[in-house]
Amino acid sequence: MKHKLKVHRLITENLSSRVAESYRVLRTNIQFASLDKPIKHILVTSTGPAEGKSTTTANLAIAFAQMGSRVLVIDADLRRPTMHKVFKISNPLGLTNLLLQSVALDVAIRDVGIPNLHLVTAGPIPPNPAEVLGSTRMRALLKELSPSFDYIIIDSPPTLAVADAAILSTIVDGVVLVVAAGEVTTDAAKKAKAQLDGVKANILGVVLNGLASANGEDRYYYYYGQRKV
Ligand SMILES: Nc1ncnc2c1ncn2[C@@H]1O[C@H](COP(=O)(O)OP(=O)(O)OP(=O)(O)O)[C@@H](O)[C@H]1O
Ligand SMILES: [Mg+2]
16 A cells, blocks of 8 residues: 555544544445344455455444444454554454463453443464364354344455455355455456355445545545445
8 A cells, every 4th residue: 555554543533524424334334234134243354455454344343332332343364463453452362262262251352442342352373264263163152242242343364365254254244345446456356256255245345445535635435335346
């Protein structure tokens, strides 16, 4: 990314209200994405690296928490975990400890200083992330966590690079695909979408990230419906 920032910017901080509003639009779109079955477990992924997955995960979670929903963010990017950095907490233990050891849930579910919002950081990186994320234990963990939260939002690695996101997409209600505008070829984005379609992922929509506004202000997010992919 040309104007890469060192810090992840959260809509609790000094982002323009237009940026915050675009996350609220994304939130609303997800809320109304399914009439039959409410979307509760959401996976955020992208085609390639550094497209804005973690930023989207965090800000979408904040947008849900700000409307009073109980929200849990899980860092399932066991390749390059960053959610603990985004929310500025440590990562002594987390998801991998819950999956591979008998760590109590309430030890791994952490406060991040934002009302209604909790985080399970990634924990130590295992040698076999895809296997760990595809385990029956992961499915069971999500089920176990489910009653305590209105929304569980999961950050993940890029779809084209590794199988992790495709694997996770099969245990969530829907997937948000983040696309960095101008950084990813249409072909690569289509390939990523085809990969998710291949495992019957419910793609809720695409976040086109990094659009420069006409007057050169902050880049911000737009939400496009699935049909525009
Ligand atoms: N719309 C935006 N405007 C400005 N900066 C942004 C925007 N989206 C993301 N960034 C910055 O770009 C960098 C990469 O974003 P982020 O970490 O969210 O991407 P990612 O897809 O999770 O990356 P990775 O593949 O490494 O997990 C971060 O420094 C983030 O602050
Ligand atoms: Mg990330």
